[in-house]
Amino acid sequence: MKILPRLYPLFLGIVMFNFIRLTTDLAKNEAFWANSMRFHLQALAVTVFMCYVFDYESRYFLDKVKPRLNLSPAAEYFLTFLKLFVMVNLLIFVGDHIGLLHLGNTWVDYVIADVIYIPLLFMYYILLRSGKMEKELQNRILQLEKIKVDQLEMELKFLRFQYHPHFLFNALNTVYFQIDEKNEAPRRTIEMLSDLLRYQLYGGSQKVPVQKEIDYLRTYMNMQKLRMSERLRLDVSFSPSLCEQPVYPLLFLPLVENAFKYVGGDYRIDCRMTDEAGKILFEITNSLPPLPPSPSGKKGIGLENLKRRLELLYPEKHSLVIKKEPEQYSVKLMIEIDAL
Template structure:
């Protein structure tokens, strides 16, 4: 039904506009309505309808492609009036020249046609413009509601997930005190694991200083090295300028987890974290097995959650690139912070 009305509006505009011109022209001169040749008036009516469809298409195209990156409303309407004035007079002159439009009393007919056509086209443009703005507003409202719902779901998942780390954290403390003090290595390992869990459990979803996040990542990498081959070559380069900038926690962790998970071949992991042009740039690269049994595709809950968190926490302020090269994986995450 809406599509039908969408295509009926220009037809109605053309019919009403043409008959308004006829009324204003014929009745004051006491002439019969649609006087003279009916076929001539039908042709002129068709011209009015076709021009209305053309204006409808042009107006909607302008609002879709141009208005979003255009100028002020006042300038927009001023240019619209100028465009209508030039277009209407060009059509009237061309129609009169080839004989499909009759401009008997030149000046009066041109004035009447200009006033009626420009007024109707202007009002029609306002209607379709307001309709477009209303649709955009409704879409934005729905998008905001969807984001709110997604954020609530994430918070609920976060609260549900807290139970398991909390239980494990307490269990580790119990095991820690059961280990003899003469065995410092396992006690140190449990301390590292407890520190990691404490950060995840009590860090929440609020912003933290990048220095604190870096300390957590270093502890995590030290913990991972305990179970890795001694052949592992881990190179970490962190910009000294990264100190008090605030970021949301645990955004870099999934990329480091993947690096340790998929490392092979030369067993090399290179991590670089820097501050450039008010952006935190995190890049991690790991070598791959020389003869993997099959192509490894990095897909999982970790990266999916990372993508979703970035969309919610840093809309239009991040970029995430993952490259699967023949001998290495490269992940690059860039985040624009508000207080660098």
């Protein structure tokens, strides 16, 4: 099936040349393909060559050039007609002067070639264009079908696992009331854990005020401090002007998680979030242990997932700079936000 399209210009060239011969030979009451057979075969070869050149140029134009130019159909057809007029007449002129073509009545032959070759080549271009549009339409339909299937799979997964969060919250609630009221520390830990899980599970995928993200990060950091060494020096600063700016949830959490996971050495974590000219700037730095941890064979997916989410949610409206030095690891995230 892939070989057949390569033969289309050959078939077109043969048909076009025989139309020329029918028009000129029968009009002169001469036999079909009369006179020199060598000149006829040369002219046929030139015609087929022209068809292959036009086929290649048209496919390249449709694939590479047209999408960048964003032409209207009228402008596209006019440009194609102009290219055909120049190509056909230039090829006849060059072929005649180098002896490949033999023109009996020069101007009449030019007119006949234009009247026959240009419409047929133009129709061929329209067929190529229609084929490409049909292929693009089929690809879009397949993509839409794939999206629908993916959405159904996600919905099924959500329904399948919907029970588990309720079970977890009920279990945490049970443990909470089993702890004596005098033991405030574990009860407070369970409360913080419940708040974190509730925000992650039911926060949704729509934008939220950045203040909710800040509250969530504070809760997460406070819970992490409970299990960390007293040596940990945590310096956190959130700009007071950060309040109602809309952001997608859980974009900063992976960076904070990494900082607590890999902190070592001086046990220092510095975290800053500010806003500047319609942008949210988030920076977090953690010290590293003198010797890197031994590889476990597993690669974390948190940062990769974050990069993918940023590409989908903030295309060309974010930057993520990660810098690893011998003694510290720093990340800077910038997000352009929309006004309320």
